[in-house]
Amino acid sequence: MTALLRVENLRIELATRLGVAPVIDDVSFELAAGETLSFVGESGCGKSMTALAIMGLLPDKVGRIAAGKILFNGEDMTQASDERLRSLRGNDISMIFQEPMTSLNPVFTIGEQIAEVLRRHKQMDKRDAWKRAAELLDAVRIPDATHRVGHYPHQLSGGQRQRVMIAMALACEPKVLIADEPTTALDVTIQAQIFDLLEDLRKDMGTAIIMITHDMGVVAEMADRMIVMYAGRKIEQGDVHTVLDHPRHPYTKGLIACVPHLVATLDEHRPPLTEVSGIVPGLQEFGKNECLFASRCDRVVERCLRERPTEQRFDKDQVSACWQANTL
Amino acid sequence: MSGNTNIDQARHPAADAVAMFFKNKPAIVALFVLVLIIIAGLIGPLLYPIDPFDMVWAPFGLPGEDGFILGTDYLGRDLFAGILHGTRVSLQVGLTAALMTVLIGVTVGALAGYFLGWVEEVLMRITEFFQVLPTLLFSMVIVALFGASLPMITFAIGLVSWPAVARITRAEFLRIRELEYVTASRAAGAKNLKLIFKVILPNALPPIIVQAALMVGSAILFEAGLSFLGLTDPNIVSWGQIIGSNRPYILDASYTVTFPGLAIFITVLCLSLVGDGLNDALNPKLRQR
Numbered sequence: 001m002t003a004l005l006r007v008e009n010l011r012i013e014l015a016t017r018l019g020v021a022p023v024i025d026d027v028s029f030e031l032a033a034g035e036t037l038s039f040v041g042e043s044g045c046g047k048s049m050t051a052l053a054i055m056g057l058l059p060d061k062v063g064r065i066a067a068g069k070i071l072f073n074g075e076d077m078t079q080a081s082d083e084r085l086r087s088l089r090g091n092d093i094s095m096i097f098q099e100p101m102t103s104l105n106p107v108f109t110i111g112e113q114i115a116e117v118l119r120r121h122k123q124m125d126k127r128d129a130w131k132r133a134a135e136l137l138d139a140v141r142i143p144d145a146t147h148r149v150g151h152y153p154h155q156l157s158g159g160q161r162q163r164v165m166i167a168m169a170l171a172c173e174p175k176v177l178i179a180d181e182p183t184t185a186l187d188v189t190i191q192a193q194i195f196d197l198l199e200d201l202r203k204d205m206g207t208a209i210i211m212i213t214h215d216m217g218v219v220a221e222m223a224d225r226m227i228v229m230y231a232g233r234k235i236e237q238g239d240v241h242t243v244l245d246h247p248r249h250p251y252t253k254g255l256i257a258c259v260p261h262l263v264a265t266l267d268e269h270r271p272p273l274t275e276v277s278g279i280v281p282g283l284q285e286f287g288k289n290e291c292l293f294a295s296r297c298d299r300v301v302e303r304c305l306r307e308r309p310t311e312q313r314f315d316k317d318q319v320s321a322c323w324q325a326n327t328l
Numbered sequence: 329m330s331g332n333t334n335i336d337q338a339r340h341p342a343a344d345a346v347a348m349f350f351k352n353k354p355a356i357v358a359l360f361v362l363v364l365i366i367i368a369g370l371i372g373p374l375l376y377p378i379d380p381f382d383m384v385w386a387p388f389g390l391p392g393e394d395g396f397i398l399g400t401d402y403l404g405r406d407l408f409a410g411i412l413h414g415t416r417v418s419l420q421v422g423l424t425a426a427l428m429t430v431l432i433g434v435t436v437g438a439l440a441g442y443f444l445g446w447v448e449e450v451l452m453r454i455t456e457f458f459q460v461l462p463t464l465l466f467s468m469v470i471v472a473l474f475g476a477s478l479p480m481i482t483f484a485i486g487l488v489s490w491p492a493v494a495r496i497t498r499a500e501f502l503r504i505r506e507l508e509y510v511t512a513s514r515a516a517g518a519k520n521l522k523l524i525f526k527v528i529l530p531n532a533l534p535p536i537i538v539q540a541a542l543m544v545g546s547a548i549l550f551e552a553g554l555s556f557l558g559l560t561d562p563n564i565v566s567w568g569q570i571i572g573s574n575r576p577y578i579l580d581a582s583y584t585v586t587f588p589g590l591a592i593f594i595t596v597l598c599l600s601l602v603g604d605g606l607n608d609a610l611n612p613k614l615r616q617r
Contacts, residue, residue: 055515057511057514057515060444060445061444061445086517086518086519087517088517089514089515089516089517090515090516090517090518091517094515094516095512095515097508097511097512097515099508102507102508102509103508103509103511103512104509104512105509105513105527105530105531106509106531107530107531108530116516116518116526117516117517120516120517120518121517165512168512168516169516
């Protein structure tokens with residue numbers, strides 16, 4: 001497996017009022033061409049930060065890459081010039097966002113917005129770009145695309161707008177697509193359609209997808225491999241089936257247990273919903289040399305408070321950062 | 329969208345604003361009057377070719393006397409001719425000064441609101457410097473120093489008025505730069521200039537347009553104020569200049585200052601009403617009303 005994107009020991013520091021906090025602490029992973037990798041975790045655990053770092057879009061003067069490398073096709077993006085990053089963004093690496101309602105510019109037609117990307121990166125002329133925009137809208141299954149291409153964002157529904165975002169992201173046939181909770185703002189039925197669409201496009205174009213989500217169901221359906229993040233650290237990684245089947249970290253276990261199960265009839269016994277009790281520690285705790293999950297863990301031992309767990313490898317490339325991983 | 333459910337009809341957001349504007353009756357009337365004033369300014373002097381500097385009749389001829397509808401001033405000059413010729417000057421000063429205000433203000437505000445950091449610090453301190461200067465006094469100093477020509481008067485008005493536009497633009501940029509479609513455009517590889525002018529500025533325009541419309545009115549008032557104080561090109565008739573030169577006779581022949589005053593009043597009022605109409609039309613929060 002050759003890695004298309006390789007992130008090595010990435011550390012992102014965020015300037016807060018209480019000082020500098022590592023919101024991403026020593027995270028490494030690889031993404032192979034054409035695969036779907038899923039990032040899972042609670043809010044604020046660093047999933048979106050990782051995505052923004054890959055895009056080179058960390059908020060100015062607040063967040064910075066303190067250490068590590070982001071290698072895309074062997075080129076270190078943390079060292080690349082702004083000019084170079086701009087030529088990669090939207091071209092080789094694209095991103096779709098959580099909020100389709102606000103991710104499109106309200107004063108331009110969707111056709112203009114898609115054509116803009118094509119003209120920028122593919123040097124297409126106005127007419128070709130417009131034609132291609134209509135084709136792309138058709139490819140993301142917007143009915144009557146040749147007509148719809150002249151519409152403004154406010155004339156589309158949320159699901160349609162997300163399709164437009166996908167069309168825009170895929171306009172230049174990127175090698176990597178980062179999807180930051182692409183369906184959180186949409187209906188469940190639309191959600192399934194969007195996933196089908198992404199899946200088909202991945203097959204057609206061979207685009208690798210990084211899917212950021214907090215929904216285990218999404219992971220199970222979409223991803224080949226998954227990475228579980230907690231408090232800015234990678235705590236478990238592996239093939240989706242292996243991890244869901246046999247999680248090697250108490251947090252992953254907790255997340256899986258949180259997914260409600262459907263029952264056939266209403267009077268059937270329904271197991272009570274579980275939760276992972278407690279909350280993610282505050283940012284000021286983030287750099288500490290201890291297991292940050294310890295305060296919420298029922299298997300905590302003395303060592304967890306003394307030393308940050310190292311990554312332990314298991315069969316099928318499963319990796320867990322837990323001192324107790326063997327016993328799980 | 330004012331209850332328009334027909335989504336097949338591709339409408340630019342500006343089309344909605346125009347439709348909204350035309351529901352506002354005072355604004356339409358004001359716009360109509362304004363168009364008349366502009367036409368009068370453009371072709372009036374051709375249709376009524378009496379030189380406003382010529383002494384055509386006895387001084388203080390009452391309105392209506394011997395064909396002079398608005399009478400004559402203290403030197404026996406035709407007041408109506410003066411007001412008609414002055415229209416062009418007043419509108420010209422108003423529009424040019426407003427344009428200058430918008431150009432400076434938008435540039436400064438956009439750069440400050442987009443780049444933040446030291447760029448913003450420097451630009452906003454300069455803006456504040458201009459804002460704390462007493463505007464009338466400052467413009468008088470410029471005109472007095474560099475000569476009372478029309479371009480200099482326009483320049484002086486523009487120079488003292490731009491901070492308001494700069495601050496509005498900056499505020500809009502600060503708001504819009506954080507919106508997701510800006511991040512999305514950035515993620516699609518857009519350059520800074522593109523983000524400023526093609527992504528953020530079009531969305532920031534509504535309040536700037538409103539401010540510009542109001543600015544035309546205030547520039548006309550400003551010019552009138554300067555000419556009233558005698559800071560004007562003596563070879564050009566303007567409304568303020570007529571009022572200024574007839575000032576000593578305000579008690580004996582009040583109509584000599586009333587008519588040009590009315591001209592200013594009506595023009596500025598109309599500009600203000602149009603500005604309000606634009607504000608209502610361009611403000612999406614009010615569009616539902």
